[in-house]
Amino acid sequence: MRLLSYLGQRLLFVAPQLVGILFVSFLLVKLIPGDPAVLMLGPFATPDGLARLRTELGLDRTVVEQFLIYLGNVVQGDLGTSWQTTMPVTSDLAQRFPATLELVTLGLLVALAIGLPLGVAGARYKRGLLRTGADYYGLLAGALPDFWLGLVLIYVFYTMLGWAPAPLGRIDFAVIPPEPVTGALLIDSLIAGNWEAFRSAAGHLVLPVLTLGLINAGPILKMTQATTERMLDSDFSRYAELCGLPRKVVVAQALRNALPSVITIVSVLYGFLLGGAVLVEIVFSWGGAGQYAVQGVLNADLNPVLGFVLYSAVLSLFIYLIVDLLYFLIDPRTR
Amino acid sequence: MAMARDAGARARGGSRRLAFFMAVLRTHPSFALGYAIVLMVVLLAIFAPWVAPYPPETADPVAFLQPPGWPHLMGTDATGMDIFSRVIWAPRIDLSIAILGTLLSALIGTTLGALVGYYQSVRGLGRFGAGFVMRSADVLQAFPVFVFAIALVAVFGQSLQSIVLAIAFVNAPIYLRLMRTQVMSIRTMRYVEAAWLAGMPDWRIIARHIVPNAMAPVLAQLSVNIGWSVLLTAALSFIGAGVKAPTPEWGSMIAMGYQNIVTGHWWPSIFPGLALAVTVFGFSLVGSSIEVLSDPARRRRLAGRLETVRGIAP
Numbered sequence: 203m204r205l206l207s208y209l210g211q212r213l214l215f216v217a218p219q220l221v222g223i224l225f226v227s228f229l230l231v232k233l234i235p236g237d238p239a240v241l242m243l244g245p246f247a248t249p250d251g252l253a254r255l256r257t258e259l260g261l262d263r264t265v266v267e268q269f270l271i272y273l274g275n276v277v278q279g280d281l282g283t284s285w286q287t288t289m290p291v292t293s294d295l296a297q298r299f300p301a302t303l304e305l306v307t308l309g310l311l312v313a314l315a316i317g318l319p320l321g322v323a324g325a326r327y328k329r330g331l332l333r334t335g336a337d338y339y340g341l342l343a344g345a346l347p348d349f350w351l352g353l354v355l356i357y358v359f360y361t362m363l364g365w366a367p368a369p370l371g372r373i374d375f376a377v378i379p380p381e382p383v384t385g386a387l388l389i390d391s392l393i394a395g396n397w398e399a400f401r402s403a404a405g406h407l408v409l410p411v412l413t414l415g416l417i418n419a420g421p422i423l424k425m426t427q428a429t430t431e432r433m434l435d436s437d438f439s440r441y442a443e444l445c446g447l448p449r450k451v452v453v454a455q456a457l458r459n460a461l462p463s464v465i466t467i468v469s470v471l472y473g474f475l476l477g478g479a480v481l482v483e484i485v486f487s488w489g490g491a492g493q494y495a496v497q498g499v500l501n502a503d504l505n506p507v508l509g510f511v512l513y514s515a516v517l518s519l520f521i522y523l524i525v526d527l528l529y530f531l532i533d534p535r536t537r
Numbered sequence: 538m539a540m541a542r543d544a545g546a547r548a549r550g551g552s553r554r555l556a557f558f559m560a561v562l563r564t565h566p567s568f569a570l571g572y573a574i575v576l577m578v579v580l581l582a583i584f585a586p587w588v589a590p591y592p593p594e595t596a597d598p599v600a601f602l603q604p605p606g607w608p609h610l611m612g613t614d615a616t617g618m619d620i621f622s623r624v625i626w627a628p629r630i631d632l633s634i635a636i637l638g639t640l641l642s643a644l645i646g647t648t649l650g651a652l653v654g655y656y657q658s659v660r661g662l663g664r665f666g667a668g669f670v671m672r673s674a675d676v677l678q679a680f681p682v683f684v685f686a687i688a689l690v691a692v693f694g695q696s697l698q699s700i701v702l703a704i705a706f707v708n709a710p711i712y713l714r715l716m717r718t719q720v721m722s723i724r725t726m727r728y729v730e731a732a733w734l735a736g737m738p739d740w741r742i743i744a745r746h747i748v749p750n751a752m753a754p755v756l757a758q759l760s761v762n763i764g765w766s767v768l769l770t771a772a773l774s775f776i777g778a779g780v781k782a783p784t785p786e787w788g789s790m791i792a793m794g795y796q797n798i799v800t801g802h803w804w805p806s807i808f809p810g811l812a813l814a815v816t817v818f819g820f821s822l823v824g825s826s827i828e829v830l831s832d833p834a835r836r837r838r839l840a841g842r843l844e845t846v847r848g849i850a851p
Contacts, residue, residue: 222672223679227688234691338567341825345817347768349775350791350810357803368799477681481772485795492684496776499688507684514681 236502282505300385302490312415321426343420571822589622635766638704646712654720719751764820
């Protein structure tokens with residue numbers, strides 16, 4: 203019951219927050235110099251044609267009016283069209299957002315697989331080679347530029363060893379991609395039972411996922427180590443130890459209590475990476491949502507940027523809700 | 538009174554402090570490594586014109602894509618510019634942007650944070666303003682950081698000042714929040730109440746009594762943040778929204794060599810990235826040393842350990 207009223211309160215704030223974020227992005231993109239009408243019609247446009255297009259796009263109205271019109275369209279599920287791709291933003295994003303999601307989700311899973319065990323081990327053994335290694339890894343992962351690490355991996359595993367496929371998109375050109383259902387190639391090819399496409403998509407995922415995983419394991423490691431260590435130092439762990447419980451059980455108990463903060467950092471990373479994975483996307487020519495937004499910003503293409511901001515804001519909100527539900531599951535005190 | 542005592546202690550403790558600091562460096566080689574890296578990068582930034590063997594923006598069209606060796610230590614890029622010289626010149630741009638941007642963001646963030654923290658619990662206009670600032674910070678932080686930074690650079694026009702401003706904007710909320718929480722707890726201290734009762738104006742209370750006591754976490758954040766800003770600058774330049782091409786800058790150098798990686802010419806991209814990573818690593822090591830040294834409890838524990846080992850304490 204407490205859960206439901208809490209969720210209700212949260213959802214109440216969602217709409218005004220979204221409008222606020224959209225309005226600020228709207229203003230921001232409007233401030234970028236560059237007239238979409240001129241960019242769309244090219245250098246040979248007549249002044250007459252420009253004026254007509256501006257009226258058509260609503261560019262002759264005030265910014266607030268334009269924003270209200272946009273908002274009205276959004277409510278009806280129309281996010282406008284991108285003049286660069288000449289496609290509706292919804293269909294563009296339907297294609298690109300799953301690509302980014304697939305990449306980021308798998309990347310964070312790898313990051314968890316590296317960061318969590320290392321963090322626990324580092325908290326358990328306060329001195330020694332393992333701890334020093336974990337400490338240095340945490341600092342180093344935060345210092346590496348992800349786009350550069352991606353290039354290094356490409357050089358080693360594609361150019362030198364030839365193990366990985368060329369860093370040109372999500373699937374081989376020669377392979378027919380599966381019918382889109384979820385948009386995530388791995389899942390879609392499994393649904394279609396298309397093994398060739400699955401193998402190709404998986405092969406293309408390895409390097410970018412590894413890049414994101416190696417870098418983002420850093421913050422997960424630090425958080426896991428710091429919290430588990432604090433839990434091991436606290437009274438309940440000492441008590442458990444004094445009762446003669448084996449060290450393994452005590453550590454497992456400490457980890458369980460440290461999990462909420464680990465989940466928090468993962469959710470923060472998730473929200474950050476929706477836009478932050480753009481550099482890795484560029485290096486691997488991924489064609490993801492981040493790239494789409496960046497292209498929009500660089501070419502004064504308003505609708506893709508707003509669409510991206512809207513999608514990622516809604517998704518982050520959704521993730522935070524899931525995180526809250528997970529807290530309820532993990533921590534009996536919140537029930 | 539307190540200030541005078543403090544100054545006296547500082548004069549007496551100066552040499553002991555230095556001895557303590559050196560002892561910490563000896564027992565924590567990673568901190569020493571951090572300071573060494575940062576010192577080296579700063580020195581390179583200052584003395585680049587005298588250290589670099591070649592001019593950084595002059596291309597030798599005959600000697601393009603030369604592998605690392607002699608006379609081009611790190612080889613040359615696709616246009617024939619000497620990579621070693623460019624890597625040495627780059628911190629001039631990268632560090633200046635990062636340091637200026639971080640300082641600016643700290644200035645904006647801590648000022649606003651101090652005001653917000655101080656006036657938040659006061660009724661009336663102050664509280665309204667504080668709420669407005671915090672909600673604005675929420676909205677700013679809801680943006681995907683990188684897209685936001687690119688948009689800011691696009692709004693201000695692509696120049697060095699714009700990158701500095703973008704970095705300042707993106708980072709300011711961090712300092713705002715840090716300072717606000719600090720000030721909120723310090724505000725309830727007895728000495729602040731005493732100053733207020735003695736009739737001190739608000740701005741003097743904030744400047745004299747609150748801000749100096751709230752600065753420690755900000756200082757620790759600064760160093761880490763400079764490293765992070767170097768990364769952001771390089772990332773902006775990498776996608777072409779930052780420093781423009783012939784200017785020696787690590788990110789744009791990586792971008793220039795990016796096409797050559799697949800053909801096996803790794804050096805135009807790998808070396809600048811390595812320099813970038815080492816620099817950021819150095820700044821985060823310094824940051825973690827400041828974190829340890831500015832935390833009284835951890836410093837005491839450290840001092841205790843050092844005293845038992847060599848009889849040195851602050």
